[in-house]
Amino acid sequence: MKRIRGVVAATAILILIGSAHAAGKATQAGIASAHVLATQAGFEVIGKGGNAFDAAVAVASTLSVVEPQSSGLGGGGLFLLHRASDGKQVMVDARETAPAAVDRKDYVDAQGNADRDHSINGPLSAAIPGEVAGLVWIAQHYGKLPLKTSLAPAIRIAREGFKPDARFLKELAMRKEVIERYPGSAALYLVNGRAPKAGWTFRSPDLARVLERVAAEGKDGFYRGEVARTLVDGVRKAGGNWSLDDLSGYTVKEREPITFDYRGWHIVSAAPPSSGGIALAEMFNILGGYDLARLDRVHRVHLMVEAMRRAFRDRAEYLGDPDFVQMPITRLLSIDYAAGLRASIHPDKATPSDLLPPFLVDEQGSHTSHFSIIDAEGNLVAGTQTVNLIFGSGLVVPGTGFVLNDEMDDFALVPGKPNAFGLPGNEHNAPRPGSRPLSSMSPSFVIGADRIGVIGTPGGSRIITMVLEGIFGFIEGQSPAQIVANPRFHHQYLPDVISAEKGAFTREEVKELEAMGHKLSESERPWGFMNVVSRDRKTGVTQAASDPRGDSGSGIVK
Template sequence: MKHLLNWRVTLLALLVSSSVAYADSRPSAPPAATSPTHAIAQRPGHAGVASANFHATEAGLEVMAKGGNAFDAAIAVASTLSIVEPESSGIGGGFMAVIHRADGHEVFIDARETAPASVNLSDYLNKDGTPNRDNALNGPLSAGIPGEPAGLAWLAAHYGKLPLKDSLAPAIRIARDGFKPDGRLINAITERENEIRRWPASVAKYLPGDKPPVAGEVWRDPDQAHTLELLGEHGFDGFYRGETGKKLVDAVRAAGGNWTAKDLESYQVKERTPITVDYRGYRVVTAPPASSGGVAVAEILNILAGYDLTRLDDAHRTHLVIEAMRRAFRDHNDYLGDPDFVKMPLDMLLSPYYAAGLRMTILPDKATPSSMLPASIGVDPGMHTTHFSVIDKDGNIASITLTVNYTMGSTFVAAGTGVLLNDEMDDFALVPNKPNVYGLLGSAANAPAPGKRMLSSMTPSIVFGADRVGVIGSPGGSTIITQVLEGILAFMDGKDAAGIVAQKRFHHQYMPDRVDMEPGAFDAGTADALTRMGYTLKERNPWGYMNVVTWDLKANKLDAASDPRRESGLGKVQ
């Protein structure tokens, strides 16, 4: 008990004595290019893509075969996923990307959704002040202004080699000619059928013949094909203005939403400086706010840097990782939000000295109850969103995570567009210190405001070592952060792409105070030891779906792997 009390004194001293620099508010311009010292001299000479659907992977490879680079391929993969994997992402949602250009330039692209100008907190509260989960998760009030179409146009204009319409061509073809939905999409439609039935355009798209699609049927999406064609021809204006923009606003307002034409026209992609952390000879480049993931991963790695994990047995290694997770998620809840709206003590959170103070609070063989920190209540973390990884023949790298938030997003399709809207408004702290659908808590830093980006767990990352490069990311709601962390550690342990995506996973997010684990994550001895340390273990499924590309610099060989938990995923090198 004395040790647990002392850690609070230690942290207080650090906070008082440190000269804390805060993140700048409302950056006026994209960050300058990263120094070319991060360029890799050699080139792979071949390309690799790993995504959650083979149609998307093949689309990325097709575009690169026609002269496109990794960023053109990213457009092809993302737009194809919008057609074949709408349960997890789409042009009605947003994305976050960490990209590394072959010349060494590294940047984070924030195409996260934003709150409409007329956002009204009372729309998301019941009369008793509790969160109104229906409005936050279903229908047009749950939808933020989409960022993915603007992000795809930005990639093409600033980083790609091909016209946007050429990179969108595979998705448009698949939408027009049709594809056979996989089991996960069919199950998602069935799971959300009651909500889908509330919206006529959603019924027309996802319940053809008044029922969910069945395995083996060919499914077409002509409305979304047309929307993508307009995006390809006119770029940003093809989605946010003109025909598509008007249809989106009209549909949302007719169904009780509050979007305006100005909300769409004023959307902006943001370029930000990635978070970089050095850990035992590796350089990890990851996502800054409005993602919470990179800060949490960096904080965890900084804590773990004080231990030699290779000298520990599985139980004690896992114990230290869990305790680092617990502390990072606590800070996630208290401090983080949209950097254009809130000041965050990032220098403190990312400081190795702050991590050293946190490390002092970890007992060597006993769990620290989260009740020793401010108490709260959480629910099960979710398993949605999607991620893909790309390396092209020249060494350009894209690590991109996309989402519509919950399964099938808002379930609301804007009539005449084929666009399934997100339900990202639930990612705001609609009621401070009350959990969202993923059990994550938030403070006023993540409260909704006009034009504000909601905090995200998306954690696209690139890991650079002396002999290897890894492109890593995953869906999974709040578990994205811990899955990416475990993928990074597995990469550093020498696992290949297939080994990284297949390894069993575990997760702790501060509240609820338990360890969620994949069946088989711990052997009997490790599970027993963790239980005796004071941990509550809970098996859960599903888990995934990670997609990884690695580059062996010595052999100059790429390796791509898609999570085996997803049958339709594909990692491929050509």
């Protein structure tokens, strides 16, 4: 297992985390997820003697049923775990991989431009799924219950059905044009060729059967045998290039999380192939040189934006799959490097992105799902999983009951050209057989002297900055309910603009930021679906909250 650490001493980390739950007499668990049925599934499994890791399997698999536009068996995820019994913390990397037959030529049109249809829709956009392998790994290595118990809620809901919320129906209608291209997709998601309306009951008996096979056979129930053959035959018939070896060869990776300190707080986050942890560490290291509490909001936002700008520039330049590329991680995480970047920030003027060193040419899906869990024993799970864009590739292989991802767009398919979310990249993030695309997923733990938080969100390239702002809120003493409700802003180096949710800034703040040289764009749509759980280490009191931007999110403590 590759070891990646930030700027804190390993001994201090273990002491802090090992004692994190010792003081409080917690008797409750907290779960926050994007759907009440998923949160309830987690508690159902805990009620049967499971721990946070069993609950994670239940929550994740249920989300694959009730929120297929965001995640599912056809996608992948990154799962950050902390085991209370021995202080072990690890990132389970279940990110999707490129098939062996990947060819960049398939994603370029006759003029040499990116062929966006091939990269985000249909069989060529789908990478080899890692979700199932990740859930089986977590159950077998960290859980207490058999898979048949942890998967039971998802199997039951897939078979019996549920009534989708307004978000599900709206986003399904948005993808109807692609979904209707594929018979398996149209049969599962459309009603007489039309997008369904409120009151429709969604059932997926094929998905229930796939989950039952996984419950009985583990990883082999998905990556070998009947399900694997069905997937490969279906993808190839639709024009894709998967093979049985692609599926049978898929492996979960355990990776050392990124860890760093900020003003007495210890933060644990995702390692590559996620860019989240490194970008967060770089931003916090830059901002650690300022006394932000003494600044007015405009200057504080200015400095946060400048830190975001520099971290996203480095993301484009350096980061990729750690199994395939060498990255200067030690330098990117160092306090000295951050000090150098800080020295380039003017206290009152924006730095145009084109004045920074250009990244060398030789994003992430907005429809992702995050859940946070703390159990009574003090085990922690921050799980972020995705199919990339809304309903992924739009392709459902008949007989499987779930949509495949479109994660191939997260690779730098055309070097130097941005992906669907405006994120550029270079050869570090090139698609290679078996490689994993760079991600912005940032499941994180925040550990302090008095409180512990589990935080994460979907939101494409905005995930990292939303988690940054959420962690700041937690450090400042905000409750999970406050954190998930806060308006958000974002900068990602290119395009050179601060994007913001409606109401994030007052008119006067906008004028002051523009006077500094910043460009602002207000979004009509809300971002993300943050889910946060916290625990007071002294009292054991646990709180959970789900983003009010969603229709069916649920944060429950019991």
